[in-house]
Structures are given as structure tokens and as C-alpha cells.
Amino acid sequence: MAIAKAERLMNLALCLLGTRRPLSKRELRESIEAYLEAGNDDSFSRMFERDKDDLRELGLVIETVENLDGEVGYLARRDSNRLPPITLDAEEAAALGLAAKVWQQARLAGAASGALQKLRAAGLPEDVDPYEAHGALEPRIPVHEAAFEPLMLACRDRRPVVFDYRKATAAHPETRNVEPWALECWRGHWYLAGWDRDRGAERVFRLSRITGKVRSRGTAFTAPVPDVVTVRETVASWAGEIADRSALIRLRSGSGYPLRAKATAVRELGDGWDELEIPYGHGLDAWLVEFGPDAVVLEPAELRADVVDRLRAVAKG
Amino acid sequence: MAGKPVRPVNAIDQTRRMLSLVTYLRERPGARIADVARAFGITEDELVSDLDVLPMCGTSFRGGDLLDIDTDGERIWWHNAAALGEEAAEPLRLAADEATALLVAARAVATLPGLREGDRQALLRATAKVETAAGEAGDASARLSVTFESEGGVFADVDRAIAERRRLWIRYYSPARDELTEREIDPIRLVSVGHTYVEAWCRRSEARRTFRLDRVAEIKILDEPSAPPEIELRDLSEALVQPAAEDPEVVVEVGPAGRWVAEYYPHDSADELPDGGLRITLRTPDPASLRRLALRLGGDGRIVSPPELADSARRAAREALAAYDQVGHGDVEGQRL
Numbered sequence: 001m002a003i004a005k006a007e008r009l010m011n012l013a014l015c016l017l018g019t020r021r022p023l024s025k026r027e028l029r030e031s032i033e034a035y036l037e038a039g040n041d042d043s044f045s046r047m048f049e050r051d052k053d054d055l056r057e058l059g060l061v062i063e064t065v066e067n068l069d070g071e072v073g074y075l076a077r078r079d080s081n082r083l084p085p086i087t088l089d090a091e092e093a094a095a096l097g098l099a100a101k102v103w104q105q106a107r108l109a110g111a112a113s114g115a116l117q118k119l120r121a122a123g124l125p126e127d128v129d130p131y132e133a134h135g136a137l138e139p140r141i142p143v144h145e146a147a148f149e150p151l152m153l154a155c156r157d158r159r160p161v162v163f164d165y166r167k168a169t170a171a172h173p174e175t176r177n178v179e180p181w182a183l184e185c186w187r188g189h190w191y192l193a194g195w196d197r198d199r200g201a202e203r204v205f206r207l208s209r210i211t212g213k214v215r216s217r218g219t220a221f222t223a224p225v226p227d228v229v230t231v232r233e234t235v236a237s238w239a240g241e242i243a244d245r246s247a248l249i250r251l252r253s254g255s256g257y258p259l260r261a262k263a264t265a266v267r268e269l270g271d272g273w274d275e276l277e278i279p280y281g282h283g284l285d286a287w288l289v290e291f292g293p294d295a296v297v298l299e300p301a302e303l304r305a306d307v308v309d310r311l312r313a314v315a316k317g
Numbered sequence: 318m319a320g321k322p323v324r325p326v327n328a329i330d331q332t333r334r335m336l337s338l339v340t341y342l343r344e345r346p347g348a349r350i351a352d353v354a355r356a357f358g359i360t361e362d363e364l365v366s367d368l369d370v371l372p373m374c375g376t377s378f379r380g381g382d383l384l385d386i387d388t389d390g391e392r393i394w395w396h397n398a399a400a401l402g403e404e405a406a407e408p409l410r411l412a413a414d415e416a417t418a419l420l421v422a423a424r425a426v427a428t429l430p431g432l433r434e435g436d437r438q439a440l441l442r443a444t445a446k447v448e449t450a451a452g453e454a455g456d457a458s459a460r461l462s463v464t465f466e467s468e469g470g471v472f473a474d475v476d477r478a479i480a481e482r483r484r485l486w487i488r489y490y491s492p493a494r495d496e497l498t499e500r501e502i503d504p505i506r507l508v509s510v511g512h513t514y515v516e517a518w519c520r521r522s523e524a525r526r527t528f529r530l531d532r533v534a535e536i537k538i539l540d541e542p543s544a545p546p547e548i549e550l551r552d553l554s555e556a557l558v559q560p561a562a563e564d565p566e567v568v569v570e571v572g573p574a575g576r577w578v579a580e581y582y583p584h585d586s587a588d589e590l591p592d593g594g595l596r597i598t599l600r601t602p603d604p605a606s607l608r609r610l611a612l613r614l615g616g617d618g619r620i621v622s623p624p625e626l627a628d629s630a631r632r633a634a635r636e637a638l639a640a641y642d643q644v645g646h647g648d649v650e651g652q653r654l
Contacts, residue, residue: 003373005328010335010374018376018402031377058333059412059454083408086450092443095436099423099443100358104553108418110330115415115447117333117357121340122408126356136479136506139426140553141463155460156413169574171593185463188511189580208580232464250644257490257497257534290609291495292633296644308641313616314634317627 008034012051013060017081022065022073058114083122093125098137105143108152142188145207150214151192155180158225160197160217163210173211178203179221184231193231195223202226204234243279247303250275252294259288259295285310334359335367335374336409339384343406347392368393375400416451417458420444425463429509431472467513468530474538475515475530479504484543485517488535489528493606497534502526503543508553518545559583560600567604567626569597569611571618578610578618594618608633 011032015023029035029044038044052062052074061080065073088096100116103109120126147163154161161180164173177197184191189206196203236242251259251274260266265277275298278284285306288295297304334357341356342348354364368388375383385396398406411419426432427440448455478485485502502517512529519526525548560583571578573593584599601607604626611620611630620627 004370006331007370007373009328009332013336014374015376033378054329057412058329059410059415078407081409083410084450086446088443088446091439095440095443096419096423099419099426102422102426103418110327111414112418112422113358114330114333115411115419117337118409118411120356121337138506138553139429139465139509141422142510152461156457168577171573182460187466255495286613289612289615292612293636293640296640310615311634311637314612314630315638317619317631
């Protein structure tokens with residue numbers, strides 16, 4: 001039976017961490033059973049390179065050193081791999097215990113537990129129930145979008161990407177070339193901010209509208225990465241959260257609570273109707289139509305016309 | 318808590334865990350399996366499978382360099398802890414992904430409106446310490462951020478009611494019916510997934526219900542004790558609101574501009590249409606509640622079935638247009654608030 005990958009990685013890690021001098025590939029092969037059984041030199045070499053990458057992904061700093069005879073050796077020095085001293089009290093431990101459970105994405109969930117386990121090994125206080133400390137609170141970060149992981153890695157490694165993107169109202173997707181800066185989750189949806197190379201401008205993309213695979217480009221970023229990337233403001237303006245005008249509507253008494261909650265002024269008309277002044281931003285027309293015959297726009301005329309157009313479309317549908 | 322979902326064995330996660338286990342076990346001869354599993358946040362079965370692999374690991378498979386770790390099913394013993402030099406068993410620095418995962422989550426939770434101040438302070442202190450310990454590995458965490466939405470005042474009241482085991486009275490807005498209802502609920506837990514919800518036992522419907530905090534119009538903590546029945550909590554990896562198999566089916570066809578429906582409504586299927594639109598099939602216990610959706614879509618989509626729903630949307634639109642005819646724009650000129 002083939003030797004499990006975790007066993008092979010663990011052996012490589014222990015060899016590299018345990019040595020004081022660089023070990024050559026030949027020496028490593030002789031010390032690790034899975035490598036001896038790896039078949040020919042080519043397949044061993046490929047396996048070894050992949051394993052080294054995996055261990056680096058786990059945070060191991062592996063140095064490559066050439067000796068006087070030109071032979072390449074590898075080692076993971078203690079100094080560069082040791083966790084700096086960190087002391088956390090029971091409350092802080094409970095807080096991190098809660099944070100480590102938040103991710104619903106396999107890679108980050110695994111990484112968060114891994115971080116907590118390293119801190120446990122370094123003496124993080126135990127026997128603290130995060131539910132005791134934090135009430136019955138369960139925050140979860142949902143990640144349903146397939147594009148998330150490749151984009152997260154591309155943001156981390158600053159690699160430009162190409163993907164097909166379907167704009168909210170477009171019939172067909174378009175190919176976009178993007179230098180990815182940052183990902184942000186708002187109201188349960190993920191957004192990417194970055195430099196759109198073809199448009200020569202900053203753009204925000206909603207991950208659920210990316211169709212097909214995210215491919216990475218071997219080139220470097222061409223535009224400077226801003227210190228502060230503002231995703232939420234852009235998305236909030238799409239969502240009509242940024243209101244710059246005011247609308248006057250008539251609302252049937254007792255209905256439309258969310259409109260009332262937003263209203264800046266309410267006047268009872270006494271005939272089963274109220275008059276409300278509400279902030280008017282992008283998307284208000286579509287929202288008002290939802291209330292059907294219970295809401296009538298009085299002003300501005302432009303909003304009134306938009307709502308009437310929408311109602312006509314439904315009425316004749 | 319409900320049982321943990323069974324996780325597939327991932328060689329990367331297992332290796333990472335075993336490296337920490339080696340450090341941890343070295344300091345704790347005779348550690349109990351149950352305690353170690355809890356400290357590592359894994360099941361006892363997962364720990365036992367690690368303990369099966371560890372004796373195959375060492376600095377060489379020759380000459381007794383393998384780790385002599387075994388268990389009697391209750392405690393874990395390491396007979397040659399010296400096989401690994403003192404230094405080789407030190408805690409390892411955090412990887413970039415590890416630091417990112419922990420820091421982004423901790424920062425997100427710390428910004429939750431309504432969180433107890435003591436908890437927020439503990440999170441912020443822990444975040445600062447982890448940032449320092451992570452060093453450069455923590456830099457990539459600036460590339461990800463998460464905001465949880467919550468109504469701070471409502472959150473604090475629900476949190477207090479749960480801690481003090483007291484019943485709540487709420488006035489709750491149901492968008493499906495555009496109405497406010499009063500209910501007494503026994504809160505069980507607060508769940509933040511983008512928005513924040515309270516999962517509770519609703520005394521009015523005698524059933525488990527999930528309430529979104531930003532739809533709570535009013536809240537009062539009652540003197541009566543909360544007594545939710547023992548129920549199995551929902552698995553949070555699933556959507557919070559799950560249609561039941563017996564719920565009636567609704568079919569909606571949308572044009573390109575109505576594709577957002579598939580992003581916001583849990584559905585059974587969404588088939589591409591030739592014009593770039595979608596044919597979406599979803600289920601809901603109360604199709605009438607989708608009248609709002611039909612109205613909102615306007616010309617960007619239509620209800621295919623059930624026909625009663627399509628009719629009711631048309632009727633509502635005609636009534637609304639009639640109201641517009643009555644309340645003409647000119648009537649209100651000069652009557653500003």
C-alpha cells in the first residue's frame with residue numbers, strides 16, 4: 001500500500017527541522033521510506049518538489065544551500081521557524097477559539113484551526129468554553145463562490161488574473177483582466193476590488209457573477225496598490241444605500257414598516273394613509289413597487305414615473 | 318452542540334496538526350485522548366488516526382529514530398521523546414494562511430455591533446498579540462475583510478436574555494406579508510452570517526424560528542424564564558432558511574437584468590435561457606409571499622407558475638396604477654411636510 005501523503009510530509013518536516021546541516025536530496029531519500037519507494041528519480045524529484053511547496057504553504061521556512069562541491073542541500077532552521085513568545089490569557093484564548101470557528105471555507109477553516117493548534121502547542125490556555133465566554137454567539141463567514149480561493153491566493157501573491165464576468169444586467173459574460181487587490185464580504189456576499197487593465201480604472205466585482213475559472217497570469221502588477229481599498233462604499237452605492245435626494249410618498253396606514261424605519265418625517269393624513277419623506281437613492285423605485293397599491297410616490301416626478309413604468313410592465317405581463 | 322460534520326482527511330491539515338501535536342505531547346506525558354482532542358478542536362477518531370501515523374514518522378526510518386508514541390485508548394505515551402531534539406519540538410511560526418484566517422475572523426467578530434465590551438476588548442488584545450507573533454506572515458490578512466451586519470441594541474438585548482435565560486417579546490416585520498406581528502420567543506443562539514439572526518423557539522407558532530435582527534421593530538426582555546425545548550440546532554453550513562420538500566413550487570423566468578433573483582433566493586434549479594436570462598425553480602411554503610418579487614421584477618421577469626401568483630401580481634399592479642390616477646402629482650403641490 002502506498003504510504004499516506006501526511007506521513008511523507010511529516011517525515012520530511014521532521015528531517016528538515018531536526019538537522020543542523022543542510023541535507024541533500026539523496027540523504028533525504030535514504031531517510032524517508034516513502035521516497036525510497038517512489039520509483040524512479042524523476043518521480044521522486046517531482047514528489048519532493050511538491051512536498052517542499054506544501055510544507056512552505058504550511059509556514060515552514062526551508063532554506064536551499066549549495067555546498068562547496070555544488071551539491072544542493074535543504075534545512076529548516078529553528079531560528080526562522082520558531083513562533084515568537086506569545087502569552088494569551090483565558091479571555092483572549094476564548095476569543096480566538098470563537099474566531100477560529102468562523103470560516104465556512106475549507107482552506108481557511110483548516111488554516112484557522114491550524115493556527116489555534118500551533119498556539120495551543122505554545123501554551124494557549126485550555127478548558128475555556130468560548131460559548132461560556134461569548135454567550136451563545138455563532139458568527140459564520142459564508143463562502144459559496146468558487147472564485148474565492150483562487151482570488152484569495154492571487155491577492156496574497158499579487159498575481160494578475162483573468163476571468164469571465166457577467167455584469168448584473170448583461171446577457172453574456174465578458175473577459176476581464178484584473179490586478180486583484182482585496183476581497184471583502186458584506187451581507188454574506190464576496191466582492192473583489194482591483195485594477196481593471198482593459199478599462200485602466202479601479203473596479204469592484206461581485207464574486208457570484210464570475211463565470212467559469214479564474215486563471216492567473218504570470219506577469220506582475222502594473223498599477224500601484226492603494227493603501228486603503230474601499231469595497232463596501234462602492235457596493236453600498238450599488239445597493240442604493242447612499243441617498244442624495246429625498247422622496248415624498250403616501251403609504252397605507254400600518255403597512256411598509258421598513259419604509260417608515262427609514263423615513264425622516266411622517267405625517268398622518270387621517271384617511272387611512274400617511275405621508276412620508278424618505279431618503280432617495282439608486283434602486284428606490286424597484287423597492288417601492290414591492291409595496292404594490294400600499295405605496296404611492298408623490299415626488300419627485302422622475303421617481304413617480306419610474307415606479308409607474310414598472311407597475312405597467314407587471315400589469316400587462 | 319450538534320455532532321461535528323465528518324471532515325475528509327486532508328493531508329495538509331493533518332500534517333499541520335501532527336507537527337503541533339508533537340510539540341504539545343512532548344510537554345504532557347500521559348495526556349488524555351479526550352483532553353487533547355478538545356484542545357485541538359478535533360474528534361477523538363481524528364486524533365487516533367494521527368496517533369496511527371506518528372509512529373511512522375521521525376528523522377529517519379532506520380535505527381530507532383521513529384517516534385515511539387502509543388496509546389492505551391485513554392492516555393497517550395511517548396516513550397522516546399528525546400528522539401526529537403529539544404529544538405525540533407518547539408512551537409512553529411504561523412503560516413500566512415493561518416495568520417490570515419485567524420486575524421480576519423477575529424477582526425470581523427470584534428466589529429459586530431452589540432458585542433459585549435469585555436469580549437470585544439479580549440478580541441482586540443488577542444488580535445494585536447497574534448499580529449505581533451505572526452510578523453510578516455500576517456501582512457496578507459489586510460487583503461481580506463468581512464463585515465457582519467447587526468442591530469447593536471437588539472443584539473445586546475438578545476444576548477442578555479440568552480445569558481439570563483429569559484423570554485423575549487418582539488414586534489417583528491415579515492417582508493413576505495408586509496406586516497408586523499407580536500411574538501414571545503425563547504432565544505437559543507445568535508448567528509451572524511452576513512446579517513445577524515436569533516434562532517429561537519417561537520411561543521406563538523410553537524416551532525423553531527429564525528429572526529433577522531434588523532427586522533425586529535421593538536424588543537423587550539420579559540421576567541418569565543425562557544424554556545426552549547431541547548432541539549437539535551441547525552447545521553450552519555446550510556442556508557438558514559431551508560424550503561421543505563413538500564413546499565409548493567414556483568417557476569420564474571427572468572431576463573438578464575433579473576438574474577439577481579438566483580443570487581438572493583435559494584432555488585432548486587436555474588437554467589440558462591437563450592436571451593441571457595434564467596428559468597428559476599424554487600419552493601416556498603407560501604407562494605403568495607412572492608408577489609413582492611413579481612412586482613419588483615417589473616419588466617425584467619415574470620412568474621410562470623403558479624398562475625394564481627402571476628394573477629395576484631397583475632391585480633396588485635393595476636390597483637396601484639389606479640391609486641396613482643387618484644393621487645395625481647398636481648394634488649399634492651404645495652402640501653409639503
